[in-house]
Amino acid sequence: MSREGELRDHIARWGNLLYQRQLAHGSAGNLSARLDDGTFLVTPTNCCLGFLKPEQISRISAEGELLDGEPPSKETFFHLAMYEERPGAQAVVHLHSTYSVAASCLCHEHTKDDVLPPLTAYQIMRVGKLPLVDYYRPGDKALAEAVRLRAREHRAMLLANHGPIVSGASLEQAVYAYEELEETAKLYFILGDRKVAHLNPQAIAEINRVFPS
Numbered sequence: 001m002s003r004e005g006e007l008r009d010h011i012a013r014w015g016n017l018l019y020q021r022q023l024a025h026g027s028a029g030n031l032s033a034r035l036d037d038g039t040f041l042v043t044p045t046n047c048c049l050g051f052l053k054p055e056q057i058s059r060i061s062a063e064g065e066l067l068d069g070e071p072p073s074k075e076t077f078f079h080l081a082m083y084e085e086r087p088g089a090q091a092v093v094h095l096h097s098t099y100s101v102a103a104s105c106l107c108h109e110h111t112k113d114d115v116l117p118p119l120t121a122y123q124i125m126r127v128g129k130l131p132l133v134d135y136y137r138p139g140d141k142a143l144a145e146a147v148r149l150r151a152r153e154h155r156a157m158l159l160a161n162h163g164p165i166v167s168g169a170s171l172e173q174a175v176y177a178y179e180e181l182e183e184t185a186k187l188y189f190i191l192g193d194r195k196v197a198h199l200n201p202q203a204i205a206e207i208n209r210v211f212p213s
């Protein structure tokens with residue numbers, strides 16, 4: 001099977017699994033991956049990830065033009081902004097999963113550069129700092145510019161009142177990082193107002209030194 005065929009299979013299987021794990025619902029959420037020729041595979045608009053088939057997946061140019069498959073997700077433009085700023089990114093995952101979206105709805109007046117406190121080593125390794133991107137209405141192309149500004153420094157970010165965008169060096173890595181983020185957001189809410197022992201700056205620096213992203 002060609003690399004494109006393999007990636008189509010992969011995207012469909014991960015989409016199905018993320019839906020089964022209840023990280024995606026209805027027709028929300030989209031996955032994408034970069035092909036060697038500079039084009040991209042993106043999940044189609046109005047598709048349910050739970051029933052996605054490999055042949056439905058859209059292939060688009062770097063400018064967002066449809067090359068084959070069904071019309072791409074309306075959120076494709078911010079995937080492309082992420083790829084443009086992160087040459088090492090091979091895949092992007094964007095879902096509307098419950099705990100991450102809940103975190104995106106909180107007021108983060110003083111924590112916009114890193115929304116979630118440092119709770120676990122895997123959060124630091126897989127997600128890193130999680131900046132908040134201001135709210136934009138669905139489809140507003142100004143969101144692409146806001147994403148671009150954060151993408152230079154961050155592999156993951158949280159769109160206010162919307163949900164996360166997470167990139168990775170492979171589709172698996174992007175999915176694992178997304179799942180780690182969702183679990184971290186869940187922990188954050190479970191811990192609530194209790195006195196929490198956050199990882200200290202020395203511990204974070206050591207993790208980043210031993211496991212560079």
Ligand SMILES: [Zn+2]
Nearest residue numbers: 029075162163
């Ligand atoms: Zn969305």
